[in-house]
Amino acid sequence: MGGPGDGLATDGARIPDLSAGQSSGSFGTGDREMLRVVAIDESGRKPGRFDLELDDGTAVIVSLDIIEELRLRVGVELDEPGTARVLAAAGALRTYDRAVTLLAFRARTAQELRRRLVQKGEPAEFAEAAVASLHERGLLDDADYARQFAHSRMVGKGVSRRRVQQELARRGVARDTADEAVDSVLANEEVDEIGVVERAARKKLRSLQSVDIQTRRRRLHAFLARRGYDSDVIRAALTIVLAE
Numbered sequence: 001m002g003g004p005g006d007g008l009a010t011d012g013a014r015i016p017d018l019s020a021g022q023s024s025g026s027f028g029t030g031d032r033e034m035l036r037v038v039a040i041d042e043s044g045r046k047p048g049r050f051d052l053e054l055d056d057g058t059a060v061i062v063s064l065d066i067i068e069e070l071r072l073r074v075g076v077e078l079d080e081p082g083t084a085r086v087l088a089a090a091g092a093l094r095t096y097d098r099a100v101t102l103l104a105f106r107a108r109t110a111q112e113l114r115r116r117l118v119q120k121g122e123p124a125e126f127a128e129a130a131v132a133s134l135h136e137r138g139l140l141d142d143a144d145y146a147r148q149f150a151h152s153r154m155v156g157k158g159v160s161r162r163r164v165q166q167e168l169a170r171r172g173v174a175r176d177t178a179d180e181a182v183d184s185v186l187a188n189e190e191v192d193e194i195g196v197v198e199r200a201a202r203k204k205l206r207s208l209q210s211v212d213i214q215t216r217r218r219r220l221h222a223f224l225a226r227r228g229y230d231s232d233v234i235r236a237a238l239t240i241v242l243a244e
Contacts, residue, residue, distance in 0.1 A: 035083050037076045040067065046097070052086070054078070060090035095126035099134060107149075109142050110135065111172025146173050146181035154182070155189050158200035163228025197229055197237035205241060217242060 036055040043049040043061060050067065053059045062072070066089045070082075078086060095117060102108065102116055110131050117127035134140035146168055153159040153167065161182050168178035204223050208216045217238060224234045 034077045034079055037072055037074055037078070040072065040074055060087065061094065062090050063093055066090070066093065091123065092126050092129050095122040096130040096133060098122060099130040103139065107145050109145055109171045109173055110140055113140065142173050143177050143181065146177050147184055150181045150185045151189070154185050154196070158196045158227065160228035166228070194233055194237055197224055197233055198241055200224060200227065201237055201241045213242070
């Protein structure tokens with residue numbers, strides 16, 4: 001039977017090494033020395049998944065890859081390390097499937113995904129293995145995330161370079177990756193920062209028509225400052241917009 005680090009579970013989910021007397025907190029092997037596989041049935045909840053049951057009542061969800069890799073069949077007896085490998089593989093698969101679901105809901109950085117998995121109760125070693133697997137398969141890419149985020153914030157919402165860099169840092173994106181993403185957006189979209197500030201100011205100005213000019217200027221300045229723009233850029237843009 002292959003060791004837990006020898007291969008990948010289905011969809012690329014790594015199997016962390018828990019065979020040295022350690023297993024996921026979600027399952028228990030009891031005090032028996034040997035356990036027998038009593039059922040392997042196709043899961044009605046998830047395509048490509050199988051419900052595996054041991055004769056002590058332990059039930060886990062596994063994949064075909066896990067079944068083949070660990071040579072699981074009905075009637076096979078597992079010693080303690082063998083049982084630990086099955087539980088580790090099932091735990092890693094569960095965490096990987098949850099990670100895929102989270103990414104389907106919205107894009108995330110590696111750090112965000114890792115943190116969210118742990119918050120949801122997944123063991124840290126399983127979360128780390130899931131993140132590594134997704135990264136290897138190109139399904140989790142901080143650089144791609146940073147480019148999409150920078151484009152959405154800078155082009156779509158008129159947020160400043162500095163603010164985008166700060167927001168990416170909070171999401172765990174490395175500084176050089178964030179800088180490269182911002183530079184790429186500025187170059188590819190030919191973003192004129194003062195022009196972006198002018199557009200944001202004009203849009204905000206529509207809601208300030210009922211106040212006097214000084215209040216209008218003060219609120220516009222505060223609005224743009226919250227987006228991270230420097231005072232010099234804000235003053236230049238306001239001079240143009242308010243004159244119009």
